[in-house]
Every structure is written in structure tokens, then in C-alpha cells.
Amino acid sequence: xxxxxxxxxxxxxxxxxxxxxxxxxxxxxxxxxxxxxxxxxxxxxxxxxxxxxxxxxxxxxxxxxxxxxxxxxxxxxxxxxxxxxxxxxxxxxxxxxxxxxxxxxxxxxxxxxxxxxxxxxxxxxxxxxxxxxxxxxxxxxxxxxxxxxxxxxxxxxxxxxxxxxxxxxxxxxxxxxxxxxxxxxxxxxxxxxxxxxxxxxxxxxxxxxxxxxxxxxxxxxxxxxxxxxxxxxxxxxxxxxxxxxxxxxxxxxxxxxxxxxxxxxxxxxxxxxxxxxxxxxxxxxxxxxxxxxxxxxxxxxxxxxxxxxxxxxxxxxxxxxx
Amino acid sequence: xxxxxxxxxxxxxxxxxxxxxxxxxxxxxxxxxxxxxxxxxxxxxxxxxxxxxxxxxxxxxxxxxxxxxxxxxxxxxxxxxxxxxxxxxxxxxxxxxxxxxxxxxxxxxxxxxxxxxxxxxxxxxxxxxxxxxxxxxxxxxxxxxxxxxxxxxxxxxxxxxxxxxxxxxxxxxxxxxxxxxxxxxxxxxxxxxxxxxxxxxxxxxxxxxxxxxxxxxxxxxxxxxxxxxxxxxxxxxxxxxxxxxxxxxxxxxxxxxxxxxxxxxxxxxxxxxxxxxxxxxxx
Numbered sequence: 021x022x023x024x025x026x027x028x029x030x031x032x033x034x035x036x037x038x039x040x041x042x043x044x045x046x047x048x049x050x051x052x053x054x055x056x057x058x059x060x061x062x063x064x065x066x067x068x069x070x071x072x073x074x075x076x077x078x079x080x081x082x083x084x085x086x087x088x089x090x091x092x093x094x095x096x097x098x099x100x101x102x103x104x105x106x107x108x109x110x111x112x113x114x115x116x117x118x119x120x121x122x123x124x125x126x127x128x129x130x131x132x133x134x135x136x137x138x139x140x141x142x143x144x145x146x147x148x149x150x151x152x153x154x155x156x157x158x159x160x161x162x163x164x165x166x167x168x169x170x171x172x173x174x175x176x177x178x179x180x181x182x183x184x185x186x187x188x189x190x191x192x193x194x195x196x197x198x199x200x201x202x203x204x205x206x207x208x209x210x211x212x213x214x215x216x217x218x219x220x221x222x223x224x225x226x227x228x229x230x231x232x233x234x235x236x237x238x239x240x241x242x243x244x245x246x247x248x249x250x251x252x253x254x255x256x257x258x259x260x261x262x263x264x265x266x267x268x269x270x271x272x273x274x275x276x277x278x279x280x281x282x283x284x285x286x287x288x289x290x291x292x293x294x295x296x297x298x299x300x301x302x303x304x305x306x307x308x309x310x311x312x313x314x315x316x317x318x319x320x321x322x323x324x325x326x327x328x329x330x331x332x333x334x335x336x337x338x339x340x341x342x
Numbered sequence: 343x344x345x346x347x348x349x350x351x352x353x354x355x356x357x358x359x360x361x362x363x364x365x366x367x368x369x370x371x372x373x374x375x376x377x378x379x380x381x382x383x384x385x386x387x388x389x390x391x392x393x394x395x396x397x398x399x400x401x402x403x404x405x406x407x408x409x410x411x412x413x414x415x416x417x418x419x420x421x422x423x424x425x426x427x428x429x430x431x432x433x434x435x436x437x438x439x440x441x442x443x444x445x446x447x448x449x450x451x452x453x454x455x456x457x458x459x460x461x462x463x464x465x466x467x468x469x470x471x472x473x474x475x476x477x478x479x480x481x482x483x484x485x486x487x488x489x490x491x492x493x494x495x496x497x498x499x500x501x502x503x504x505x506x507x508x509x510x511x512x513x514x515x516x517x518x519x520x521x522x523x524x525x526x527x528x529x530x531x532x533x534x535x536x537x538x539x540x541x542x543x544x545x546x547x548x549x550x551x552x553x554x555x556x557x558x559x560x561x562x563x564x565x566x567x568x569x570x571x572x573x574x575x576x577x578x579x580x581x582x583x584x585x586x587x588x589x590x591x592x593x594x595x596x597x598x599x600x601x602x603x604x605x606x607x608x609x610x611x612x613x614x615x616x617x618x619x620x621x622x623x624x625x
Contacts, residue, residue: 056480077480078480080476080511082507083503083506083507083510085500085503085506085507087465087466087469087499087500087503088469088500088503088504088507089469090469091466091467091468091469091470091472091473091500091504092469092470092472092473092476092504092507093473094459094469094470094473095409095459095469095470095471095472095473095474095475095476095477096473096474096476096477097473097477098400098401098402098407098458098459098470098473098474098477099401099402099403099474099477099478099480099481099483100401100403100477100481101477101480103473118463119466119469119500121463122460122461122462122463122466123459123460123466123469123470126449126450126451126460127449127450127451127458127459127460128450128451129459
């Protein structure tokens with residue numbers, strides 16, 4: 021179906037966003053001698069092997085001990101290191117929430133918590149590993165910056181941007197091979213939403229893998245004569261409320277799209293912004309208060325209502341409520 | 343750093359104990375028991391052993407660092423910091439009050455000089471200290487990192503993750519200590535959750551062990567710290583088992599968990615202060 025659509029963004033290659041992190045970390049290590057890496061027995065999964073090989077003295081294997089890893093990273097900042105921790109998103113957040121809360125967020129330490137295999141698209145491993153609550157947990161923490169880039173290039177750019185950002189940050193990415201549709205030379209501005217497609221009838225605010233689904237949905241809506249604006253919200257916190265309000269002032273309704281629970285994620289962040297400033301119809305695309313299950317990424321996005329078709333349906337519903 | 347006589351250090355301990363009791367009494371909240379018990383050790387560190395600068399810098403480069411993992415013992419640390427010149431002694435009077443930098447548990451949020459990480463939720467400080475020690479190695483900084491933990495805190499799993507890690511990574515610029523007062527909130531540790539042989543546990547995890555059998559005797563504490571220092575730089579982390587008496591220095595508080603988190607009333611305070619000489623002037 022994608023091939024027959026007139027897409028505003030196209031791709032020639034697919035790659036996993038975790039590789040964007042791995043390649044970004046290697047470059048960050050070359051640029052800045054204070055960058056250090058920590059990993060809890062998932063070097064291959066997090067694509068941290070190249071960094072480890074080139075900077076063995078700045079890489080710390082922690083073993084299967086994520087709580088300790090967060091504490092170590094907090095301690096390493098004292099004296100000027102910039103630690104990037106790597107494990108699955110589930111073990112990067114829920115498992116170590118109190119360690120992050122006290123030793124990193126409340127203590128305002130310059131730790132970069134880098135989390136792979138987030139959301140449904142990790143696929144066959146199933147719901148034990150498919151965390152869908154991490155954005156909510158992290159965005160509730162004061163001092164915490166929360167970033168969820170959309171493709172390989174954006175993940176690499178975000179990783180590099182985090183080196184110069186001072187303060188606690190959560191970087192979320194994933195496992196599946198995914199279209200690379202943003203430029204390799206992009207400048208990543210933390211907290212600055214990126215309007216990818218101009219439109220006038222409805223705004224689609226998307227984050228992570230679902231930005232691609234939003235790009236596809238825009239083309240589908242256009243075929244039906246609906247003009248959708250697509251905004252890439254790579255930074256969930258701090259949220260670019262100005263970009264959100266400007267867009268909705270124009271379009272009058274919106275859809276949020278995220279690989280996350282409806283509770284507590286991007287949709288709730290946008291709803292909070294709209295309700296306080298410019299109440300407007302908002303439809304959510306996300307997981308509706310359930311756990312995931314095993315399957316392929318495509319099957320899971322379809323079954324749980326997170327693909328382009330679902331964004332199209334949500335957009336029409338939002339339009340009808342205007 | 344200037345070395346003080348044992349008499350002088352004991353005099354500081356007496357004043358610090360007065361500070362702790364008056365702070366806790368003023369707000370009728372806080373944790374006097376372990377503060378009294380750990381007093382000799384923390385005073386020895388800040389007034390005799392550690393190289394540190396009261397003109398506080400967060401990065402602590404070129405200084406020995408101290409982390410208090412059992413953050414509920416905050417009154418003790420605040421008193422020692424104030425008496426070391428990190429901030430004015432009168433500020434101790436704001437302990438646990440609204441708008442104070444002296445939070446119930448140590449925190450960095452309000453910018454209190456001397457505090458490098460929040461603590462209070464137990465089990466996290468050793469990991470932090472190990473991380474700071476590894477940064478010192480990367481920075482070719484030959485100073486040491488000290489971490490203080492409680493004995494009840496040994497029931498937290500993260501402590502043992504950190505124990506395994508420090509030995510594996512040969513973090514030998516680290517001296518950790520456990521305040522072995524054998525008490526926790528719900529009672530004696532052997533009744534609540536028996537620690538059995540902590541020394542054997544830490545040894546089995548690859549650490550070098552130093553026992554300070556008389557943790558409320560300044561000479562023993564200084565001797566134990568000297569021994570611990572002599573074991574650094576040998577490829578293994580060092581653990582001090584600091585045998586103390588909770589509530590030491592006040593006859594009706596000693597040796598019981600009753601004063602873990604209970605403040606003395608007016609009469610009890612007067613009785614306690616009568617047992618502790620005012621050596622440096624109350625705040």
C-alpha cells in the first residue's frame with residue numbers, strides 16, 4: 021500500500037533506531053573524552069560494541085544489575101563524566117524507577133538513560149519486555165528530559181545532542197528495522213517540535229516509530245481530500261507547547277500517535293496543553309490500557325490499533341468533532 | 343590535613359551529639375539513634391582523615407569524597423558539615439523546617455554545600471560511591487571515596503549488586519563502612535532479618551574487611567581507618583565493619599532501636615544534654 025501512495029517523505033533503507041544510538045554513541049565518544057558507557061549485559065542488543073571496542077577504559081560492563089548501573093552512572097557524573105546507560109526500556113525505567121528518582125532526577129545528575137526495545141515493536145519477546153508505560157513514568161519526574169526519536173538518523177542526532185545537554189535525560193528507541201526518512205545531517209534541537217508536513221484540517225502529533233505511520237496516514241488522508249499537518253514530537257518533555265498550540269489554532273483538531281499506553285504518554289501531554297490554552301478535539305492513537313503480546317511488529321501495530329490506518333480513522337473522528 | 347588529638351576529636355563529638363539532639367528535638371522528628379552511634383566515625387573522617395575543602399565544589403576533584411547512603415542519619419552529617427565550615431552553624435536551627443536547605447534526608451535540590459547526591463531511599467549510596475571512585479580513576483585523581491551504610495540497609499538487593507561490581511572492577515580507591523549497631527526500625531536485625539555473618543558475606547564477594555570493634559572509641563576508629571587506608575590500592579575494595587552502639591553517649595538512648603526515629607521531649611533533652619559537654623558552643 022505504501023508504494024502506491026504519494027508520500028511526502030520516502031526512504032531507500034530501513035534500519036533499527038538502536039543502531040542510531042550505537043553509532044551516535046561511538047561518535048560522541050570520539051568527540052568528547054568525558055562520555056562513558058555502561059551496559060547491563062546487553063551490549064549487542066544496544067549496539068554498544070563499537071564504543072566498547074574503541075574506548076575499553078571508558079566502558080563499564082555492569083552485568084545483570086540495572087539498579088546498580090543507575091547508581092554508578094549518577095556517581096560517575098561527580099567529577100565530570102557523561103554516562104550513557106544502556107539496557108532494554110523496561111529495565112531502564114520500571115525496574116529502576118526509585119534509583120532514577122532519587123540518584124538521578126532529584127539529584128539532578130547528568131545521566132543519559134538510553135533504552136532500547138521500547139513498545140510493542142520489539143515483537144516476539146512479548147509483553148514482559150514490551151514496556152508501554154516508560155514515557156509516562158519518565159515525564160512525571162522533575163528535571164527529566166524525555167526523547168523518543170523516529171528513525172535511525174534522528175536517534176543518532178539525538179544521542180549526539182544529549183552530550184551537550186546538561187541534566188538527566190531518557191532516550192527511547194527500539195529494535196525493529198524501520199524506514200530512514202529523516203536526513204542524516206539534521207540538527208537535533210531538544211524540546212523543539214519538527215513540523216514535517218504542512219496541513220490545514222487536522223494535526224497529527226506523532227512520536228517515535230509512529231511518526232512514519234503518520235507520514236503514511238497523511239498521504240492516505242490527502243487522497244480523500246483531507247489536509248493533515250504532521251508534527252514530529254521527538255521530545256516529550258520539555259514539550260514544545262508553542263508548536264502544538266500554533267498548529268491546533270490553525271487546524272482546530274488533532275490526533276496523537278505513540279507506541280505507548282494512552283495513560284500518561286504523549287496524548288495526555290498534548291491534552292493537558294490544549295485544555296489549558298485552546299480546548300479542541302483530540303483523538304488518541306496508542307495502546308488502550310492493556311499489555312502487549314508476541315507477534316511481528318507489523319502484526320502488533322495492527323492488532324493494537326497503532327498503524328497508519330488507525331491514525332486515518334482517528335483523524336476523521338477528530339475532524340467530525342470540530 | 344591537620345591532625346587533631348583524640349581529646350579534641352572527642353570534644354567535637356560531644357558538641358555534634360548536642361547539635362543532633364537539639365535539631366531533632368526542635369522539630370520533634372528525625373533519627374537520633376544512629377546519629378549518636380556513628381558520631382566518632384564521621385567526626386574522624388571529616389576532622390582528621392579526609393582531605394576535603396569546605397569551599398564546596400560538586401565535582402570534588404582532588405578531594406576525598408563522602409557519601410551517606412543511610413540518609414536518615416542526616417542530622418549527624420549536617421552538624422559535622424557545619425562544624426567543618428561548609429555552612430554557618432546557626433543554619434542547623436532550620437533542620438527539617440520549611441524553606442530549609444537542611445532537608446529531612448540529604449538532598450542537592452536546595453544546594454546545601456557538602457551534599458553531592460540525595461539519599462534516604464536505602465541501598466543506593468554504595469553504587470554512587472563506586473561510580474564516583476571510577477571517575478576518580480579516569481581523572482587520574484588519587485583521592486579516596488568513603489561510603490557509609492547502615493546494617494539494616496544490607497537487606498537491600500542493590501547493595502549486593504554493587505558489592506559484586508566493585509570487586510569485579512577492582513575499585514580499590516573506595517572505603518565503605520557499615521554501621522553495625524544491630525538495630526533497625528522494627529527491632530534487632532537478628533529478629534527482623536538476620537544478617538548472620540556480614541564479614542563473611544563481604545569477604546566472599548571479594549572485599550577486604552576491616553573490623554572496628556569499638557566504633558564509639560575514637561582511638562579504635564582512627565586505628566581502623568588507618569588500616570583501611572593501608573589496604574587501598576591493592577586491587578580490592580575495602581569494607582569497614584563499624585561496631586557501634588545506637589544512641590551512644592546518652593544513657594537512656596543507648597543500645598535500643600527505640601530511638602531510631604523518635605525525638606526526645608523537653609525533659610529528655612535536658613537530661614541528655616546534661617550528659618554531653620558543650621565544647622564548641624551551641625548554635
